[in-house]
Amino acid sequence: MTTALLQMRFSSEVAEAQRDGRPVVALESTIITHGMPFPQNVETARMVEQTVREAGATPATIAVLDGILHIGLEPEELTDLAQRADVAKLSRADIAACIATGGTGATTVAATMVAAHKAGIAVFATGGIGGVHRGAESSFDISADLQELAQTPVTVVAAGAKAILDLPKTFEVLETLGVPVIVFGQDEIPAFWSRQSGLPTPIRLDQAEEIAKALLVRQEFGLPGGQLVTNPIPKEAEIPASTVAPWIAAALADAERQGIAAKEVTPFLLQRLYELSEGASLTANIALVLNNARLAAKIAVAYAELPKAAATPI
Ligand code: PSU
Ligand code: MN
Numbered sequence: 001m002t003t004a005l006l007q008m009r010f011s012s013e014v015a016e017a018q019r020d021g022r023p024v025v026a027l028e029s030t031i032i033t034h035g036m037p038f039p040q041n042v043e044t045a046r047m048v049e050q051t052v053r054e055a056g057a058t059p060a061t062i063a064v065l066d067g068i069l070h071i072g073l074e075p076e077e078l079t080d081l082a083q084r085a086d087v088a089k090l091s092r093a094d095i096a097a098c099i100a101t102g103g104t105g106a107t108t109v110a111a112t113m114v115a116a117h118k119a120g121i122a123v124f125a126t127g128g129i130g131g132v133h134r135g136a137e138s139s140f141d142i143s144a145d146l147q148e149l150a151q152t153p154v155t156v157v158a159a160g161a162k163a164i165l166d167l168p169k170t171f172e173v174l175e176t177l178g179v180p181v182i183v184f185g186q187d188e189i190p191a192f193w194s195r196q197s198g199l200p201t202p203i204r205l206d207q208a209e210e211i212a213k214a215l216l217v218r219q220e221f222g223l224p225g226g227q228l229v230t231n232p233i234p235k236e237a238e239i240p241a242s243t244v245a246p247w248i249a250a251a252l253a254d255a256e257r258q259g260i261a262a263k264e265v266t267p268f269l270l271q272r273l274y275e276l277s278e279g280a281s282l283t284a285n286i287a288l289v290l291n292n293a294r295l296a297a298k299i300a301v302a303y304a305e306l307p308k309a310a311a312t313p314i
Pocket of ligand 1 (some may be wrong): 028030031035106107108109110125128129130131142143144145162178235262263264265266267
């Protein structure tokens with residue numbers, strides 16, 4: 001759909017899939033530009049797209065390029081975005097001004113949900129969502145991703161939230177906002193690099209089909225807001241929480257010392273963890289994103305197969 005100022009460009013494979021009514025999975029781009037170093041960022045982005053295809057869905061990596069909202073990137077657009085240094089980080093608050101001024105930006109979980117919903121995509125895969133930062137009681141730093149989950153009807157598959165955040169507060173806020181936190185296949189919420197967080201599962205589902213059905217029931221209700229599906233990192237790729245803890249402590253101390261604030265905080269901490277772990281955090285991050293892409297594709301495929309007759313679209 002194209003209006004006067006909000007121009008959307010669909011990649012050829014996404015346009016084709018939507019025309020044929022085949023399942024599509026949205027992917028964010030901040031993980032590429034602000035979440036991983038080059039060249040692992042572009043290699044991972046390509047592998048994530050390929051994983052979605054192999055699981056029977058079509059990947060739609062979302063970004064704003066020169067003022068145009070792209071739903072799906074052509075291979076050369078992805079390669080170019082991954083190497084650019086001047087890319088803005090766009091959340092819900094920033095995306096309209098970036099489009100209005102012809103800018104280029106990568107979308108966070110929040111902005112990717114906004115764009116996916118606009119493009120008619122119901123399922124989205126990422127690594128980790130933003131959340132309540134440690135010390136939020138004085139900094140008030142709470143990611144816009146949480147509010148977005150409360151208002152935009154997209155199912156987001158993530159490996160939980162990183163332990164750089166305050167996980168108990170993050171899940172308390174999600175509960176307050178009425179966001180379903182579904183844990184795939186275990187009784188504890190996963191903590192990104194680690195399978196365990198010590199936090200009990202709010203809702204456990206073991207099948208992609210069940211998650212797709214829950215999405216459809218929400219639509220039939222006309223409930224605004226999405227679902228957060230937390231998918232534990234595969235066992236063989238896991239880093240124990242006790243190994244990660246000192247890296248996090250050091251990264252947080254560095255951020256504090258350097259006065260890092262606002263939207264710089266998450267990218268700064270991710271970069272410091274990569275350095276402090278000598279790349280181990282990145283290896284695990286890649287494994288969990290691929291795992292999430294696979295599950296998101298299964299959910300999208302199952303959703304596409306459900307009869308929709310009784311659904312009230314929202
Ligand atoms: N957490 C990760 N990797 C990421 C991000 C978060 O483990 O790449 C990115 C996502 O794009 C997320 C954003 O939406 O950071 C959250 O940023 P903030 O905390 O500034 O809202
Ligand atoms: Mn923040």
